[in-house]
Structures are given as structure tokens and as C-alpha cells.
Amino acid sequence: MTEFQSAVFRWYRRSGRKLPWRGERDPYRILVSEVMLQQTQVSRVLEKYSAFLAQFPTVHSLARARRSHVIRMWRGMGYNNRAVRLHRLAHSVAHTSGGILPQTEKELMDLPGIGRYTARAIMSSAFALPVPVVDVNIQRFFSRVFWSMSTLTDMRPLRDVEAHALKQFPPRNGYEWNQALMDLGATVCTARTPQCDACPVASHCRSRTGMKRVAAIRKKSEPSFYGVPERIHRGHIIEHLRGLRNGHSLPLAQLGKAVLPHFSDRNMKWLRRILGQLERDGLVRVQDDGTTPRVRLA
DNA sequence: GAGGCGTGGAC
DNA sequence: TGTCCAAGCCT
Numbered sequence: 414m415t416e417f418q419s420a421v422f423r424w425y426r427r428s429g430r431k432l433p434w435r436g437e438r439d440p441y442r443i444l445v446s447e448v449m450l451q452q453t454q455v456s457r458v459l460e461k462y463s464a465f466l467a468q469f470p471t472v473h474s475l476a477r478a479r480r481s482h483v484i485r486m487w488r489g490m491g492y493n494n495r496a497v498r499l500h501r502l503a504h505s506v507a508h509t510s511g512g513i514l515p516q517t518e519k520e521l522m523d524l525p526g527i528g529r530y531t532a533r534a535i536m537s538s539a540f541a542l543p544v545p546v547v548d549v550n551i552q553r554f555f556s557r558v559f560w561s562m563s564t565l566t567d568m569r570p571l572r573d574v575e576a577h578a579l580k581q582f583p584p585r586n587g588y589e590w591n592q593a594l595m596d597l598g599a600t601v602c603t604a605r606t607p608q609c610d611a612c613p614v615a616s617h618c619r620s621r622t623g624m625k626r627v628a629a630i631r632k633k634s635e636p637s638f639y640g641v642p643e644r645i646h647r648g649h650i651i652e653h654l655r656g657l658r659n660g661h662s663l664p665l666a667q668l669g670k671a672v673l674p675h676f677s678d679r680n681m682k683w684l685r686r687i688l689g690q691l692e693r694d695g696l697v698r699v700q701d702d703g704t705t706p707r708v709r710l711a
Numbered sequence: 712g713a714g715g716c717g718t719g720g721a722c
Numbered sequence: 723t724g725t726c727c728a729a730g731c732c733t
Contacts, residue, residue: 491717
């Protein structure tokens with residue numbers, strides 16, 4: 414084992430986070446944690462993880478559940494289409510392989526909501542396969558350690574980092590290695606204010622000094638309505654529908670008034686368009702057969 | 712491959 | 723107070 418590797422492992426034993434899915438052996442519970450963690454901070458997942466699993470303890474129970482129930486249990490997590498994809502995944506796995514998750518990257522990536530990172534994370538965490546993973550934490554950490562970054566926001570392309578991650582990957586304890594690197598990136602080698610004094614490999618780091626904070630490039634303005642980004646309105650719509658009793662629906666105009674303080678008929682076209690997006694994502698159902706169209710969670 | 716997709720805490 | 727950011731995925 415290299416000096417670099419032993420320094421990382423030593424730090425992990427001392428300072429790694431204790432998380433409910435660490436050391437978990439049930440692939441389904443690993444799957445749920447990984448999907449929840451996509452672009453979502455650990456602290457947020459910690460609040461929701463156990464309640465979700467208590468409600469849907471097995472892949473079969475999740476497959477049997479109503480879509481609307483799954484969406485409700487996703488409250489507060491953001492990116493609600495993840496709930497839809499996870500539900501579809503459960504359905505698929507329950508009906509094609511008796512609820513058993515596949516163990517290859519390709520087969521996992523064929524499942525809804527599973528991309529390259531999540532597939533490899535499941536292989537490493539659930540099946541103890543020797544597979545290096547690179548999430549944004551590890552990408553940032555390796556970028557800084559092995560290349561000289563000039564600003565805090567700079568990162569090497571994922572391809573470059575993955576090639577390096579493969580070289581650094583230890584012959585044993587690959588799972589602990591992956592977890593250690595993610596913890597380092599998340600708690601020490603952070604995006605805004607890295608704690609280099611606490612870093613076990615600071616002496617190896619090519620960016621140890623000299624990273625500058627640079628004014629962020631202004632992001633492109635996103636589509637907005639009355640000054641509020643449309644994704645916020647979409648979130649409010651889903652949140653409002655969550656509050657309805659199971660299976661209940663709402664007339665469109667009533668929903669409009671609930672999410673826009675001054676909703677009027679002139680805004681109906683806009684609302685229709687937003688609901689169309691949500692419908693395509695499998696999050697809502699618009700019943701347009703009667704005289705007054707109604708909407709509910711899918 | 713760029714852009715869309717929530718939510719709430721941190722700074 | 724507003725902007726940034728977070729265990730990515732999909733089209």
C-alpha cells in the first residue's frame with residue numbers, strides 16, 4: 414500500500430462519518446440511499462431515509478405501492494422525478510428478476526434513474542465489487558491533489574479523474590476506499606472553504622497553496638413566471654398536491670390559486686404547460702374528460 | 712452535450 | 723439578502 418493510500422485509510426478510521434447505510438448489506442437499502450444522495454446533501458437524506466424504508470422496507474413493497482404514496486414520501490428531498498424513477502425501477506426489478514438487483518454496470522445502468530456513478534456505487538457498496546467510483550467530491554479532491562488548480566471551482570474533466578482513480582484504487586478494501594474519499598471531499602476538501610490543515614494528504618497536494626476564490630460566472634437566467642423560476646412553481650404544485658387526501662384531485666383553477674396569489678384565467682395556459690411537464694415526468698395526472706379538468710398526483 | 716430537473720442550509 | 727451548493731440522471 415502506498416503512503417498516500419495509508420494516509421487516507423488512517424484518516425477514515427479516525428474521522429470518517431458514521432452513516433446508516435455504511436456497512437449495510439441489503440442491496441435495496443443501498444439503492445435507496447444512493448438515489449436519495451444524488452445531488453442531495455447527506456444531512457437532508459438522513460432526515461428522510463429511515464422513514465422511507467419503514468414505509469417501503471423491500472423492493473417488492475415499493476413496487477406494490479401507489480405512485481402518489483412514493484411521491485409523498487419524497488417530500489423535502491427535491492428532484493421529485495427521482496421518486497418516479499425509483500418506483501419504476503422497483504416495478505421493473507420485482508417483475509423481471511424476482512426483486513434481485515443486477516450486479517453489472519451495464520445492467521444497472523439500464524434501470525431508470527441509475528447512471529454511471531450510481532451503478533458503480535451499488536457494485537461497490539452492495540456487492541463488494543472492486544470498483545472505483547468518482548462522484549463530485551472525489552472529482553474535486555483528486556483534481557486538487559493530482560493537478561494544480563488555480564481556483565477553488567476548477568476541476569479536471571471526469572475522464573481524467575477516473576483514469577487517475579483507477580490507478581490509485583487499492584487492491585483490497587475498495588469499498589472503504591471509496592467511502593473515505595467521498596468523506597474527505599465532503600468534509601475536508603470542500604468546495605468553498607477547504608480545511609487543508611485537517612487534510613491527511615496535504616503534503617501530497619499540488620493545490621495546497623495558490624487556489625483563488627474567483628467570482629462565479631453569472632448563471633443563465635432560467636425560465637421564470639412573475640419573477641419566480643418555473644421549477645419553484647412546479648415544486649409548489651407537487652407540494653400542494655401532496656397535501657390532498659389519497660387519490661383526491663383538484664380543479665385546475667383551484668390549484669392555480671393555491672400556487673399563485675393572483676391566479677386568473679389568463680394564467681391557465683401557463684398552468685397547463687407546467688402541468689404538461691409534470692405529467693410527462695410521471696408526477697401528476699390531469700383528468701380532462703369532464704367539464705372542469707382536475708389534477709392529482711400520478 | 713448543454714440544459715432541465717427541487718429543496719433548504721451555508722455563507 | 724441573494725447566491726452558491728449538494729453522493730447525478732436524462733434527453
